Amino acid sequence: MSSRDEAFAEFYSAAHAQLCRTAYLLCGDPHRAADLAQDGLIKVYVAWPRLTRQGGEFAYARKAVVSAFLDSHRKRSNHERPGDTSGSAEAEADHADAVADRATVLGALIELPQQQRACVVLRYYDDLSVRDTAAALGCTEGTVKSHTSRALEHLRNTLGEHADNLTALIERSHR
């Protein structure tokens, strides 16, 4: 294995699960999430020497995953709602109370338009700043704020009693 492959393998091991989880929250489909993460990591491999010179390998991979998600979503039929992939989430709603909240959250999340969903996932799961989220999505900080605000508003309306502190988040999203 070349030194490039060895270094990449180490990065792959460290980053794969996290990228998959981000992708899963974006698309709601575990198989598609694995594909998105794998494709993002392949792009990291191709760009490896330049990335290691400049740093930011993980940010690059995450951006590739998000871009692939947004691109593939644009190409999908209007009839193919993101929520259609969430059968498992709906089923989980019938499970024990411990998973009820999560099923509700995932269901509400995948009802969001893809840009809004990406903003929520990047800001509140990946814990990115508005600036870094804008960089990952290739849009302005103002766009991130407005998408996030609308997304949280929707989540609050959808989640009802689960959304106690979303009001605070909405206020924060404007800052």
Added chain:
Amino acid sequence: MTRLQDLLSREAADFSPRGDLDGALRAGRRRLLVRRTVGAGGTAALAALLVGTIVLTATNAPDRAEPAGPKLGVKLSLDDAAPAQEGTHYTTVRPATSGAIDGYNTEHAAMLTDDGQVIGRGDMVTHHPKGGIKEQRSQLILTDPTTGSKRPLPEYSPLVGRPLRLGVDKLYFTQYEGTRVAVFDRSTWTWSTVEWNLANGFEWELVTLGADNRIWLWGRDGPASQLVSASLEDPTDVRQEASGTSGGYPVPAGTWIVITPADSESGTPAVAINTADGTQRTLPQLKGDLWTLLRGRTTFPLLFPIPRDDGSDLAFQIDTLDGADVLTLSTDDYLQPNTGSERFVAIRPNDAMEPAYLYDLEAGKLFTMPGRVAAIQGDRVLIEYVHGPAGDQTKEIEVIDMN
């Protein structure tokens, strides 16, 4: 942690995907191979076949579809330039070799095609048996830097001038007669011409070929002037873009620049940027020769004001079209940009025979190159070495890939 963060984390935590490192390595190596194959030239047919793949890949690849952009606010002096080292900073694709082959005893005006091949102009000189030049013919030659194989392009009349775009499938050149563009199809190895009917009485100058495959021409008839763009696909599609200018050309992102005649007081032209929505923004007054690189083949929107020696220190300045400072290079020498790509700008010292500097826009690093930089395409750089005294010079070219 907020409740939303908590819920998202709990939701994602149960998803424990299995990775496929070997699959990623195999796919990554394949993509690298495709890039290198096209980058290194290969055959025209292979390149043409692969270009679709590259475009599709680039759609999702942040490094190509969305260049990192220049590092802003860098301030350097020429003393900061580090010699570019083979192995560390670049890899040699084709060592320095003379262009002589099959009677073409020189190779000059070399450029790089989009797939990294070298287009040079070779001169074939034949002599009378008793001495003296019988005939001197100039020929364009396509060289694969990986194999060194050369293939002359067929001769074409009227004479072919400077390159407008050297694509993977077609090469576009000005021609020395009329308002026409010579198009060379690399798959059929044949020439054709595109010509437009423009306003009579105007003296037309081909300016550049825009990214949308429209050629830009500037014409003058006494005090009147017109700036038009014309389609390469439909010769009847001619659009007047501006009038009363002293020049202009398109830059990326749906914008184009208009230069208005020089202000009589300052002696420098006014410059305006027009955007696709019809608005116009005038740039601050800039000093010096700011158009050199924009008239070249780069697609990167940079301006190059070069303050001349007016009592203050000399400085070489690169700005973006938005006015952000990219590089300020203090120097005792007169510098000017030579050529560039989205990642690199070659900077030529006052003595054109001296080796050039290469500035890495993304990394903010300045290199001293081993020779003159003749062309840049992506990460590929064409270096020229000139030997001998003026008037009796020979030239060698070398092709390198910056790491």
